[in-house]
Amino acid sequence: MSQHIDDYEDFREVDTAGEKDTAADTTDPSTTADSSAAGAGDDADHQEDGYEHFCFLCRRPESQAGKMIELPNDIHICTDCMQKSFNTMNSQINNSNMNYGDLLNMPGVSMIDLGNLNMGPQPKKIRKKKAAQEAKPVLDLKKIPAPHKIKATLDEYVIGQEKAKKVMSVAVYNHYKRVASDMKDDVEIEKSNMLMIGPTGCGKTYLVKTLARLLDVPLAIADATSLTEAGYIGDDIESVVSKLLAAADNDVERAEHGIIFIDEIDKIAKKKNANQRDVSGEAVQQGLLKLLEGSQVEVPVGANSKNAMVPMVTVDTRNILFICGGAFPDLDEIIKERLNKQASIGFYADLKDKYDRDPHILSKVTVEDIRNFGMIPEFIGRLPVIFTLDGLNEDMLVEILQEPKNAILKQYKKLLAMDEVRLEFEDGALHSIAARAMERNTGARGLRAILEEYMLDIMYEIPKDDSIGQVIITKEYIDGNGGPRILLRGQEVPLLA
Numbered sequence: 001m002s003q004h005i006d007d008y009e010d011f012r013e014v015d016t017a018g019e020k021d022t023a024a025d026t027t028d029p030s031t032t033a034d035s036s037a038a039g040a041g042d043d044a045d046h047q048e049d050g051y052e053h054f055c056f057l058c059r060r061p062e063s064q065a066g067k068m069i070e071l072p073n074d075i076h077i078c079t080d081c082m083q084k085s086f087n088t089m090n091s092q093i094n095n096s097n098m099n100y101g102d103l104l105n106m107p108g109v110s111m112i113d114l115g116n117l118n119m120g121p122q123p124k125k126i127r128k129k130k131a132a133q134e135a136k137p138v139l140d141l142k143k144i145p146a147p148h149k150i151k152a153t154l155d156e157y158v159i160g161q162e163k164a165k166k167v168m169s170v171a172v173y174n175h176y177k178r179v180a181s182d183m184k185d186d187v188e189i190e191k192s193n194m195l196m197i198g199p200t201g202c203g204k205t206y207l208v209k210t211l212a213r214l215l216d217v218p219l220a221i222a223d224a225t226s227l228t229e230a231g232y233i234g235d236d237i238e239s240v241v242s243k244l245l246a247a248a249d250n251d252v253e254r255a256e257h258g259i260i261f262i263d264e265i266d267k268i269a270k271k272k273n274a275n276q277r278d279v280s281g282e283a284v285q286q287g288l289l290k291l292l293e294g295s296q297v298e299v300p301v302g303a304n305s306k307n308a309m310v311p312m313v314t315v316d317t318r319n320i321l322f323i324c325g326g327a328f329p330d331l332d333e334i335i336k337e338r339l340n341k342q343a344s345i346g347f348y349a350d351l352k353d354k355y356d357r358d359p360h361i362l363s364k365v366t367v368e369d370i371r372n373f374g375m376i377p378e379f380i381g382r383l384p385v386i387f388t389l390d391g392l393n394e395d396m397l398v399e400i401l402q403e404p405k406n407a408i409l410k411q412y413k414k415l416l417a418m419d420e421v422r423l424e425f426e427d428g429a430l431h432s433i434a435a436r437a438m439e440r441n442t443g444a445r446g447l448r449a450i451l452e453e454y455m456l457d458i459m460y461e462i463p464k465d466d467s468i469g470q471v472i473i474t475k476e477y478i479d480g481n482g483g484p485r486i487l488l489r490g491q492e493v494p495l496l497a
């Protein structure tokens with residue numbers, strides 16, 4: 001075997017010497033100097049690129065596999081894969097008693113052109129981590145808004161839910177203080193992951209989106225209904241971290257200080273039927289424990305599932321804030337059952353229907369109620385901040401229509417203002433819209449659907465006539481007993497309450 005290797009080395013030395021002689025005879029010195037300068041420039045550009053290279057074979061980044069060997073057509077191979085390739089070639093030639101020189105001198109056989117190889121899609125780019133001596137704190141404690149400022153901003157976009165906004169403001173502020181402190185002393189601050197409970201359409205997702213926009217941190221919104229245990233059809237649990245990495249433009253350092261919102265968390269409660277395998281219930285809760293607690297997770301880049309053609313990076317979830325939300329249907333029945341047991345004993349026993357019409361029944365939830373719903377104790381323990389959101393009433397829906405910064409009515413008014421038409425709504429019309437949304441029992445989501453229904457004809461007809469100056473949506477139009485008031489230009493009047 002050593003004889004084969006020696007023959008190959010002798011062949012390469014002779015071949016290389018011949019190439020050098022040929023190059024020396026045909027190459028202009030000035031051209032050589034220019035080429036060297038260009039090559040040095042390319043290397044400088046590569047150093048300033050700020051992105052990691054991936055191994056063409058194993059798809060590991062430079063930070064994990066070490067220094068890469070550069071080949072034509074921007075192909076990079078790690079030393080481990082290169083060594084394995086040589087070992088495989090040696091073993092194959094040793095078994096077949098073939099010589100390297102004989103292989104290269106065979107007629108019709110030439111060196112493989114790596115530039116023509118195509119092994120699937122190019123991997124996503126990953127930014128290099130800065131050196132330790134150059135590392136700067138990602139978060140500046142002075143730039144983190146105080147809780148009262150966070151709540152004031154949330155007030156501009158979210159109507160009601162005063163307690164929920166207050167709890168979120170304090171929890172987020174404490175979390176990023178924990179990240180900024182970076183364990184400067186022996187006191188380690190625990191994570192303040194949150195669990196929000198509230199009926200559909202009450203603003204859970206909207207609160208998180210507004211919060212992420214205020215703090216200017218990457219946000220990933222995942223749906224727990226698609227998560228399954230490893231090995232089953234569906235998204236892997238690590239896919240929620242992969243979505244956050246994508247939201248951070250594949251910047252691992254920035255993603256490690258982001259927010260992950262897992263919606264529909266109540267859908268992974270333990271199944272009541274113990275005879276069938278629970279691949280999307282308790283098993284998912286068990287898998288999420290390590291993410292919530294904080295661990296090093298290998299996640300695919302640019303994909304939800306792991307496969308051989310997708311590069312992997314390591315993300316530390318220790319400083320990622322997890323917010324879980326869900327409607328938890330029938331949780332109110334569990335709360336009522338517990339309260340009725342406590343209140344139906346003794347001379348001062350309450351009536352059993354006392355809590356049937358309590359609109360704030362969810363605010364009386366306890367950890368025991370959530371456990372009875374189907375969430376395992378270990379999972380609940382990693383969500384220390386638990387709060388509830390109230391259901392919306394008619395007055396709150398009217399405020400949602402017109403008060404927030406990007407209220408639905410303001411959006412429609414802006415659309416018609418582009419056609420130089422004023423749009424106004426009577427108070428009676430707003431209450432009729434809110435009453436219809438209450439009947440649908442879909443919260444604030446029903447408002448947009450109702451408005452789309454009534455604004456369709458108006459948005460279609462108005463651009464036809466340039467003489468129209470104002471449109472007033474009346475209560476009769478919403479109730480189906482009349483139509484909107486349309487005024488020509490010069491006849492516009494301010495809307496009276």
